[in-house]
Amino acid sequence: MATAIRRTRSTEAFFGRRHGKSLRPAPLAALEAGLPRYRLDLTCPPPEPLSTLFPAEVDNVRLEIGFGAGEHLRHEAGRFPRTGFLGVEPFVNGLAKLMLDLKREPLSNLRVYDDDATRLLDWLPETSLAGIDLFYPDPWPKKKHWKRRFVSAVNLARFARVLKPGALFRFASDIDGYINWTLLHIRANPDFEWLAGHPIDWREPFDGWPGTRYERKALREGRKPTYLSFRRR
Numbered sequence: 001m002a003t004a005i006r007r008t009r010s011t012e013a014f015f016g017r018r019h020g021k022s023l024r025p026a027p028l029a030a031l032e033a034g035l036p037r038y039r040l041d042l043t044c045p046p047p048e049p050l051s052t053l054f055p056a057e058v059d060n061v062r063l064e065i066g067f068g069a070g071e072h073l074r075h076e077a078g079r080f081p082r083t084g085f086l087g088v089e090p091f092v093n094g095l096a097k098l099m100l101d102l103k104r105e106p107l108s109n110l111r112v113y114d115d116d117a118t119r120l121l122d123w124l125p126e127t128s129l130a131g132i133d134l135f136y137p138d139p140w141p142k143k144k145h146w147k148r149r150f151v152s153a154v155n156l157a158r159f160a161r162v163l164k165p166g167a168l169f170r171f172a173s174d175i176d177g178y179i180n181w182t183l184l185h186i187r188a189n190p191d192f193e194w195l196a197g198h199p200i201d202w203r204e205p206f207d208g209w210p211g212t213r214y215e216r217k218a219l220r221e222g223r224k225p226t227y228l229s230f231r232r233r
């Protein structure tokens, strides 16, 4: 069932579906069991330091927005056990898939939030993140919907507030219009610089890249991914 679009605070930047097919018993059970452990409660103020959000001892915290089914998020959390990962995904079926995988292989350096990422960004303390990943955000190709794109002047200001100086904002997309849109927004924002010297820098995947479900679909359909890295000045 699609959730009606409301211009409320909780849907400032979320216009997608919250539910897909009915959940089968195993993902539903994993979701019910996993949320109390992994889900963030934004009604409490963020802990000081933020790294104490995680049962594991971590040195810094990164964020992935719109993790889909969570393949990349889990992969990174496994690769970097001394980093805490926050993942945001309002689509329940994606979240349930992640919870099912976490039931099999728990991770103590990962927490999730299941609503609009702008709410989490506004909750986070200033300069608290070592990185933000936004991979294959909904492209909203029609001009009248461009204002729904997650990359915007307002959201880049949110990123700039929470990122530490030198931290990376990484972006991937298969949609040329969204890539140009993002580059134009970054060019207009003095807080970020694009780290690209050669075409290989945007054609080659990020270090250790496992791919994502959406990317595999794009590749099957003949669209080429572009990978952009921006540094918080």
Ligand SMILES: C[S@@+](CC[C@H](N)C(=O)[O-])C[C@H]1O[C@@H](n2cnc3c(N)ncnc32)[C@H](O)[C@@H]1O
Pocket (backbone or CB within 6 Å): 013, 014, 015, 016, 017, 065, 066, 067, 068, 069, 088, 089, 090, 091, 094, 115, 116, 117, 118, 135, 136, 137, 138, 150, 212, 213, 214, 215
């Ligand atoms: C095209 S999918 C890509 C998913 C995943 N990154 C991948 O590559 O497979 C975009 C995802 O962003 C999520 N999303 C859209 N708006 C969002 C928002 N405001 N906050 C957090 N996630 C959002 C959607 O629910 C959707 O799962």
